[in-house]
Amino acid sequence: MNYTLMHKNISVADIEIDEDTGVIIRIGDIFAKEHLPLGVVHPLHHKETVDKAALNKWWMGRSIPASRMGINEALETLGIYNTQVLLTKCLGLSLSDHYWVRPSDSDMTWESVNFFDNDFSDDIGDVLFGSADKSLDFDYASPDNTSDGNLQKRWKIIDGERCLLKSGSAPYRQQPFNEVIASVILDKLGIDHVPYTLTWIDNKPYSVCKDFVTKNSELISAARLMQIRPKENNENGYLHFVNICKELGIDVVPMIDRMIVLDYIIANEDRHYGNFGLLRDPDTLEWIGFAPIFDNGTSLYYDKLTTQISTANLKCKPFKKTHGEQIRLVSTFEWLDLSKLDGIEEDIIAVFSSDKTADFVDSERAGAIAALVRKRIDRLSEMIPVQKDIQSLDTDEDEPNEDEAESYGMKIE
Numbered sequence: 001m002n003y004t005l006m007h008k009n010i011s012v013a014d015i016e017i018d019e020d021t022g023v024i025i026r027i028g029d030i031f032a033k034e035h036l037p038l039g040v041v042h043p044l045h046h047k048e049t050v051d052k053a054a055l056n057k058w059w060m061g062r063s064i065p066a067s068r069m070g071i072n073e074a075l076e077t078l079g080i081y082n083t084q085v086l087l088t089k090c091l092g093l094s095l096s097d098h099y100w101v102r103p104s105d106s107d108m109t110w111e112s113v114n115f116f117d118n119d120f121s122d123d124i125g126d127v128l129f130g131s132a133d134k135s136l137d138f139d140y141a142s143p144d145n146t147s148d149g150n151l152q153k154r155w156k157i158i159d160g161e162r163c164l165l166k167s168g169s170a171p172y173r174q175q176p177f178n179e180v181i182a183s184v185i186l187d188k189l190g191i192d193h194v195p196y197t198l199t200w201i202d203n204k205p206y207s208v209c210k211d212f213v214t215k216n217s218e219l220i221s222a223a224r225l226m227q228i229r230p231k232e233n234n235e236n237g238y239l240h241f242v243n244i245c246k247e248l249g250i251d252v253v254p255m256i257d258r259m260i261v262l263d264y265i266i267a268n269e270d271r272h273y274g275n276f277g278l279l280r281d282p283d284t285l286e287w288i289g290f291a292p293i294f295d296n297g298t299s300l301y302y303d304k305l306t307t308q309i310s311t312a313n314l315k316c317k318p319f320k321k322t323h324g325e326q327i328r329l330v331s332t333f334e335w336l337d338l339s340k341l342d343g344i345e346e347d348i349i350a351v352f353s354s355d356k357t358a359d360f361v362d363s364e365r366a367g368a369i370a371a372l373v374r375k376r377i378d379r380l381s382e383m384i385p386v387q388k389d390i391q392s393l394d395t396d397e398d399e400p401n402e403d404e405a406e407s408y409g410m411k412i413e
Contacts, residue, residue, distance in 0.1 A: 001016065001017055001019050001088070001103065002014065002015075002016050002103070002104040003015050003016070003017055003088070003101040003102060003103055003104060004101065004102045004104060005036075005099065005101055006099065006100050006101065006102050006110065007032070007035040007098055007099055007282060008098045008110045008114075008282055008283065009109055009110045009111075010031075010032050010035050011031045011032065012030070012031060012032050012035045012036055012099075013027060013028065013029065013030045013031060013032075013036065013050065014027070014028030014029050014031075014104070015027055015028065015055075015101070016028070017088055017101070019085070019088065020085070021082070021084065021085070022059075022060070022063070022082065022084030022085045022086075022087050022088065023056060023060075023084070024052065024055055024056050024059055027050050027052055027055065030050060034285060035285070036050065036055075037055070037058045037099065037224070038220060038224045038225060038227055038228055039054060039058070039224055039226075039227025039228060040054040040055045040058055040227075042054065054227075058224075059087070059092070060084055061148070062087060062092060062094065062099075062146045062148075063083045063084045063086060063087050063145070063146065064083040064086065064128075064144075064145065064146075064147060064148070065083070065148060065149070065150060066082075066083065067150045068083075068128075068149070068150055068151075068152070069150060069151055069152045069167070069169065070128065070129075070130055070152055071083065071128075073130060074127045074128050074130075077127050077132060077133070077134050078124075078127060078138060079134070083145075086124075086140065086145040087101075087145060087146065088101060089140035089145060090124075090140050090141055090142055090143070090145040090146065091113060092146065093113060093114060093115055093143060093146065094115075094143055094146040095115050095116065095143040095146075095155060095162055095164075095211050095213060096146075096213050096218065096219045097213070097218035097219060097220075097282070098110070098114070098215070098218050098282040100113065100114075114215065115142075115143045115155075115162070116162070116214065116215040117215065119157065120141050120142045120143060120155070120157070121138075121139035121140070121141050121142045122142075122156070123135075123138045123139045123140070123142065124138070124140060124142040124144040124145055124154075125142060125144045125154030125155060125156065126154075128144055128152060128153070128154055129152060129154055129201075142155070143155045143162075147164075148274065149166075149295075151166050151167050151168065151169060151175065151297075152166070152167040153165060153166040153167065155211075158208075161210050161211070162210065162211040163208055163209065163210050163211070164208070164209055164210075164211065165199065165201075165206045165207070165208055166179075166206060166207045166297070167204065167205075167206055168205060168206075168297070168302070168360075169302075169303065171360075172302065172303070172360050172361055172365070173204060173205055173360045174297075174300065174302040174303075174360070174361060175207070175297030175298060175302055176196075176198055176205040176206050176207035176297065177198065177205065177351050177352060177357070177361060178266065178296060178297045178298075178299050178300050178302060179196035179207040179209070179296055179297045180196050180197065180198050180207065180351050181266065181300065181347075181348055181351055181369075181373075182196070182262065182266055182296035182297075182299070183195050183196045183197075184344070184347050184348075184351070185262060185265060185266065185341065185344065185373075186262060186293060188340045188341055188344070189258070189261075189262075189336070189337075189340055189341070190340075191258045191262065191293060192255070192290075192292045192293065193292045193293040193294065194209050194210070194212050194292050194293065194294040195209065195210075196208065196209045196296075197209075198351070198354075200354075200356055203356060203359070205356070205357070205360065207297065209294070212291070212292055212294065213279075216281065216282070216283075217279045217280065217281060217282070217288055218279065218280055218282045219277055219278075219279060219291055220277050220278050220279075220280050221273060221274050221275070221276070221277040222241055222273040222274070222276050222277045222318070223272075223273035223274050223277075224277070225241065225244055225245065225248075225277060225278060226240055226241055226244060226273065228244055229244065236319070237318060237319050238256075238319040238329055241256075241273075242256065245278065248278070248287050249287060250278060250287050250289060250290065252278075252290050253331050254331075254335070255290040255293075256290075256329075257330045257331055257332065257333075257335070258293070258335070259271065259276060259293055260319075260326055260327060260329060260330055261327070261330060261333075261336060261380070262293065262296070263296075263299070263316065263323065263326070264323045264326070264327050264376065264380060265341075265373060265376050265377060265380065266296060266299040266300055266373065266376075267299055267300060267301060267314055267316075267323065267372070267376065268296060268298065268299040268316065269298050269299060269302075269314055269315065269316060269317070270298035270299075270317060271316065271317050271318055272317050272318055273317075273318050275294065275295040276290075276291060276293070276294075277290075277291050278290060278291060279291050300369050300372065300373070301314075301369070301372065306364055306365045306368050309365070309368040309369065309372050310368070310371070310372045310375060327380070327383065333384045336384070338377055338380065338381050341377050344370075344373055344374065344377070345370040345371070345373070345374050346370075348366070348369060348370040348373060349366055349367070349370055352365075352366035352369075
């Protein structure tokens with residue numbers, strides 16, 4: 001079927017999508033090259049052209065991943081064999097950006113279809129949460145069709161606000177609690193972030209956060225930003241991202257510093273290039289700044305046995321392989337007052353204090369998590385004076401081995 005790729009009310013390009021597979025099979029006329037998704041235009045014989053494979057990768061990246069918890073059961077309920085087919089059923093609309101596809105024979109406008117202003121169906125969210133029976137009359141107009149990530153999640157309109165509800169994984173379902181703990185830490189340190197709260201559905205915990213994207217802003221992930229140009233020979237992943245943002249007029253180093261410190265404290269294992277980035281004005285394409293910190297649940301040894309908390313080896317993302325190495329990228333700690341985290345153990349225990357919580361995180365595990373955070377804060381406090389002495393070290397791809405790291409007073413972990 002033929003569509004026009006739209007950016008709000010701006011016609012960007014004519015495309016044809018195979019309705020059976022959801023794949024873009026043809027790119028027609030380009031109307032507004034500057035509004036194309038970042039990273040889909042590549043030089044070819046000194047002429048810029050749209051790379052169909054890159055555009056498809058962007059388009060398919062909007063769909064629910066095949067690794068989503070419970071997705072096979074959801075697809076069976078919907079009578080659909082892959083999640084990409086869901087994209088055109090909601091016109092590709094999202095609550096993270098302002099791209100969509102308009103059927104070529106339609107005159108619909110952004111104002112009439114976008115999910116920021118208009119209500120949307122709960123049907124797909126109910127299916128994804130396993131609370132809907134098979135039906136021939138599902139309403140597919142939902143931003144849930146374009147939500148990423150592996151955990152069960154859905155969008156709900158709560159008191160007029162667009163809110164994202166996200167589950168945790170068995171056996172501890174700890175990620176929603178971790179989001180709340182990270183919010184407490186970020187609040188105390190005065191770091192811009194998306195606040196998370198906890199709710200219960202069918203006696204299971206879910207994190208809740210309001211959409212931080214508006215109809216006047218959109219999130220462009222670090223992964224997408226890094227498609228603007230290839231990495232230079234003298235750039236590692238960190239410098240590649242930082243330099244691209246500088247070229248766009250945004251100094252991201254202060255917020256990257258803060259994000260790395262948070263991830264160290266909570267032992268975040270999954271700060272990938274898809275869950276941080278920049279905010280952009282979709283109308284003018286002007287860059288607004290670094291997005292508030294969000295998506296912190298895959299942390300605090302969420303899937304490890306209680307006896308393994310603080311002892312199991314962890315890897316981290318996105319710039320280095322371990323937190324001990326990544327903390328060396330922090331440009332300055334002058335902004336950081338760790339005394340603001342005094343008493344954080346009591347705050348953490350309070351997050352796990354509900355009677356319902358004991359079915360997932362018992363008092364022993366809650367205590368171990370609180371002790372872990374205190375230990376990491378103390379270790380960071382010891383590390384900061386040493387870090388000041390080695391800040392002139394290069395941040396290239398040559399990582400310190402364990403002996404070198406220990407000589408700096410840092411433990412590779």
